[in-house]
Amino acid sequence: MENKEILLDVKNLRTSFFTESGEVKSVNDVSFHVNRQEVVAVVGESGSGKSVTQLSVLQLIQSPPGRILGGEIWFRGENLLTYDRKKMRTIRGNGISMIFQEPMTSLNPVYTVGSQLTEVLRVHHKGMSRQEAWRRGVEALKAVGIPDPEARMKNYPFEMSGGMRQRVLIAIAVACSSELIIADEPTTALDVTTQAQVMELLMSLVQENGTSLIVVTHNLGLVTRYADRIYVMYAGRIVESGTTEMIMKNPRHPYTLGLMESVPKLDTEKGEQLIPIEGAPPNLANMPSYCSFYPRCKFACEECKNRPHPELRSTGEEGHYISCHLDVRGGKVNG
Amino acid sequence: MAEKDILLKVENLKMYFPAEKTLGGKVTNWVKAVDDVSFEVERGKTFGLVGESGCGKTTTGKCILRINNPTEGHIYYNGLDLATASRSEIWNIRREIQLIFQDPYGSLDPRQSCGDILREAIVLGEGRQSRKQVRERVDELLRIVELLPEMADRYPHELSGGQRQRLGIARALACDPKLIVCDEPVSALDVSIQAQVINLFQKIQKELGLTYVFIAHDLAVVRHIADTIAVMYLGHIVEIMDAEEIFRNPVHPYTQALLSAVPITDYDVERSRQRILLEGEVPSPLHAPAGCPFNPRCIYAKDICRKEMPPLKDMGDGHCVACHVCGRK
Amino acid sequence: MGEIRKKKSTGSAARFFRVFFSRGIITKICFGILILFVLIAVFAPLICKLIGFGPYEQDLFNMLKKPSSEHLLGTDDIGRDTLARLVYGARVSLLTGILSSVWAAIVGILIGLAAGYFGGLLNTVVMRITDAFIAIPPIIFTMVLSSMVKGNLLGLSLVIGVSIMPSYIRMVNGLVGSLKENDYVVAAKLVRENDFIIMLKHLLPNCMASMIVTFTMNVGTAIMLESTLSYLGVGIAAPTPAWGVMVSEGYKYLVNQPLVAILPGVCIMLVVISFNICGDSLRDAMDPRLRGKL
Numbered sequence: 001m002e003n004k005e006i007l008l009d010v011k012n013l014r015t016s017f018f019t020e021s022g023e024v025k026s027v028n029d030v031s032f033h034v035n036r037q038e039v040v041a042v043v044g045e046s047g048s049g050k051s052v053t054q055l056s057v058l059q060l061i062q063s064p065p066g067r068i069l070g071g072e073i074w075f076r077g078e079n080l081l082t083y084d085r086k087k088m089r090t091i092r093g094n095g096i097s098m099i100f101q102e103p104m105t106s107l108n109p110v111y112t113v114g115s116q117l118t119e120v121l122r123v124h125h126k127g128m129s130r131q132e133a134w135r136r137g138v139e140a141l142k143a144v145g146i147p148d149p150e151a152r153m154k155n156y157p158f159e160m161s162g163g164m165r166q167r168v169l170i171a172i173a174v175a176c177s178s179e180l181i182i183a184d185e186p187t188t189a190l191d192v193t194t195q196a197q198v199m200e201l202l203m204s205l206v207q208e209n210g211t212s213l214i215v216v217t218h219n220l221g222l223v224t225r226y227a228d229r230i231y232v233m234y235a236g237r238i239v240e241s242g243t244t245e246m247i248m249k250n251p252r253h254p255y256t257l258g259l260m261e262s263v264p265k266l267d268t269e270k271g272e273q274l275i276p277i278e279g280a281p282p283n284l285a286n287m288p289s290y291c292s293f294y295p296r297c298k299f300a301c302e303e304c305k306n307r308p309h310p311e312l313r314s315t316g317e318e319g320h321y322i323s324c325h326l327d328v329r330g331g332k333v334n335g
Numbered sequence: 336m337a338e339k340d341i342l343l344k345v346e347n348l349k350m351y352f353p354a355e356k357t358l359g360g361k362v363t364n365w366v367k368a369v370d371d372v373s374f375e376v377e378r379g380k381t382f383g384l385v386g387e388s389g390c391g392k393t394t395t396g397k398c399i400l401r402i403n404n405p406t407e408g409h410i411y412y413n414g415l416d417l418a419t420a421s422r423s424e425i426w427n428i429r430r431e432i433q434l435i436f437q438d439p440y441g442s443l444d445p446r447q448s449c450g451d452i453l454r455e456a457i458v459l460g461e462g463r464q465s466r467k468q469v470r471e472r473v474d475e476l477l478r479i480v481e482l483l484p485e486m487a488d489r490y491p492h493e494l495s496g497g498q499r500q501r502l503g504i505a506r507a508l509a510c511d512p513k514l515i516v517c518d519e520p521v522s523a524l525d526v527s528i529q530a531q532v533i534n535l536f537q538k539i540q541k542e543l544g545l546t547y548v549f550i551a552h553d554l555a556v557v558r559h560i561a562d563t564i565a566v567m568y569l570g571h572i573v574e575i576m577d578a579e580e581i582f583r584n585p586v587h588p589y590t591q592a593l594l595s596a597v598p599i600t601d602y603d604v605e606r607s608r609q610r611i612l613l614e615g616e617v618p619s620p621l622h623a624p625a626g627c628p629f630n631p632r633c634i635y636a637k638d639i640c641r642k643e644m645p646p647l648k649d650m651g652d653g654h655c656v657a658c659h660v661c662g663r664k
Numbered sequence: 665m666g667e668i669r670k671k672k673s674t675g676s677a678a679r680f681f682r683v684f685f686s687r688g689i690i691t692k693i694c695f696g697i698l699i700l701f702v703l704i705a706v707f708a709p710l711i712c713k714l715i716g717f718g719p720y721e722q723d724l725f726n727m728l729k730k731p732s733s734e735h736l737l738g739t740d741d742i743g744r745d746t747l748a749r750l751v752y753g754a755r756v757s758l759l760t761g762i763l764s765s766v767w768a769a770i771v772g773i774l775i776g777l778a779a780g781y782f783g784g785l786l787n788t789v790v791m792r793i794t795d796a797f798i799a800i801p802p803i804i805f806t807m808v809l810s811s812m813v814k815g816n817l818l819g820l821s822l823v824i825g826v827s828i829m830p831s832y833i834r835m836v837n838g839l840v841g842s843l844k845e846n847d848y849v850v851a852a853k854l855v856r857e858n859d860f861i862i863m864l865k866h867l868l869p870n871c872m873a874s875m876i877v878t879f880t881m882n883v884g885t886a887i888m889l890e891s892t893l894s895y896l897g898v899g900i901a902a903p904t905p906a907w908g909v910m911v912s913e914g915y916k917y918l919v920n921q922p923l924v925a926i927l928p929g930v931c932i933m934l935v936v937i938s939f940n941i942c943g944d945s946l947r948d949a950m951d952p953r954l955r956g957k958l
Binding site: 045046147161163164191192193194195196197200218219220221222223224225226244245248249258259260261262263264265266267273274275276277278280281 | 387388495497498525526527528529530531533534537552553554555556558559560581582592593594595596597598599600601602603604605606610612613615616617
């Protein structure tokens, strides 16, 4: 990619939830960055901290029990963690937009789509007239491919299908001319054909408006198709990162490898067994000092248990990092 | 080829729900959730039913279990027509057909311990037994689904999603079923857990000689586990084929679109693959289009598609397609 | 095996109480108050013997007296010992409250369960009748009926029970309506259809938590209702020492000797509040999902 300007740079972010059973380290020293016009995927299973990481970026963590304990979030050259509530609100509107898994809950059911769209527009463009906001709203709906946008403006959210509602949320992001869209499992609640439509729409925003996109998902296929770079998260930490090609073709962390082996594929021979990752994700309130993937890792050795959790390190390939003591390559341990 | 051993045969199944009624109770509009569906399931095999939400796959499953009473059609199970069977006839074979649910949270009674859940299914399903027999059976069931015997004392909320689903499977197995309808059994699970449960399904099938009707929206999962796949769209089966055929030779335009919408993890294949992006959305079953249900979104649609419903035609080797245009070879 | 089982059950009982009392000091206090009142009610004759006065005994030399060493809480207008009457009043109030709630609960839950589970016409009929009942103000309803039972405690409980029954029917009906859609009910049906077993084993226990809360709160409501009726003169008949009766007799002397009217009022309040708060804690303790956490 020619354009390598960094838009969002998160450094050593730590977010914990303080519950009755102790401190749950949901985001544990996570660093990542997003370039302009780039599609970055954060992959992980439920409880891996992938959503909490993104909520932390926007400071949308429910507090208490949650708290951002440390780190830096650089956006447009400023550290968002030093922002107060009011300043943060302006960022959420016209800098970074978030799209959630269940579009029904992020739209207010008692207002029409039009009134919600125009309200957002008028909050972020001070002094915009009602008519102007309405016109911009219709334009935004048209931009996200909603047929008959004039009539749709007068609909209530429940009158629309899930795919439609997701488009409305994207339209709000478009209307605010956000530079970064964070999509948290944007298509999980949708059917596959609708999922394809919504993803194509998001991709066209990246291509045409130069928006950057973070897709949080557990769907490896989706990532393969759309993402430029991938961060794989496990138990609150990033365990592997690199370009999509590097990771999908040559996963170097045992967890990434395990994930890929456990997904049923459309094009393999019939009768082939899936290779699941045994066991279950660790309890985040009670993490071991050694590698958090150790109990489920099929390559694990005595040494892994004796050493602290591995730091992210380069694999030798440029831009490919893993946090693993071992050198796993092509499904085998080297050396 | 030897005579096929058919365990379940569904013929022209229709399930209509009343949508609008006049004041006098006369139904003026129907939701045709399942409309003229026919298929056969071989003993010991897995029959996959794929489609998007609202296509009628779950309703079909519920008709087989007689949770819903079909409006029309026949469901032959071992020669008995479940659609018209009396209550007492159903009673006799009730435990031979079981269901595994999608939601591992809602399908277990939160106030019963895991052991109680299994004990109830065993006692109700197989009649009176001694305490020792029941206890041994509980242990056996837990072993089959690869749960520890200690789990019997736990409550469902103490288990993880994968463990709950295993328990749901154990409960279904408790009364020695022959046929299990699995309604989206893995779609609520995490990727790594999903694989464990899929493998478990296959292992149990091999060990106990079960027949599955496997309902899911995830094409990759169905292709992995099923022997035969039927693709449903708006209450109709549009294509039935061998599981291997679906990737190699999908014929119906909807199957093709569905297939291309599912992203796959092979980087080179995925990035170079031709994609078909469907326009619009699935129409509401209340206002189903005339003719072929897929015609408003189909790029090949011709005049005949808007008038006549294409019949499901065999193209050889049991590959059946319901399409005016693509079905013709 | 027997030993293990025993251990397990004591373990869960301990957990039960831990959750029950985990809501802090207020639950403990309220629980204590309830226990105290129950003990007082049970041992009322014994306590009166200790005081030296019965609830009907008149000490005509000491009328409307302030607390003294002889009459610990003073006396009323015809020289009856307030403490003795309060002690016996606890008997009357708790008995009416619990009796009416129990019978309302049993009948109401059964009706609600059946109507909710079978649905259809039965449900419509039952619910319309229930709605009609709810539309009548309970105080008027009970006043009319209680004038027929003539101050009899059992009869009054019956009447109060009828007036609080709709709340059980409504609640159980609503709960069952949503619970029966649960997959585990479908699963039970698939094993072998038996409506009775499904209702008793799956639906009833899952309603239990809300029902216990309703029950305890209804005991409070019933006590209130009984006191109100007695105060108005259509509940427990006059010489019987009911708290409501005491308030109604005492309020005339509020200026000279306020304790006579205030003390029974305070008792009503304490008991009603305690029942409500204990009901809340009980609900938490009954829920196995919470039991593991605390």
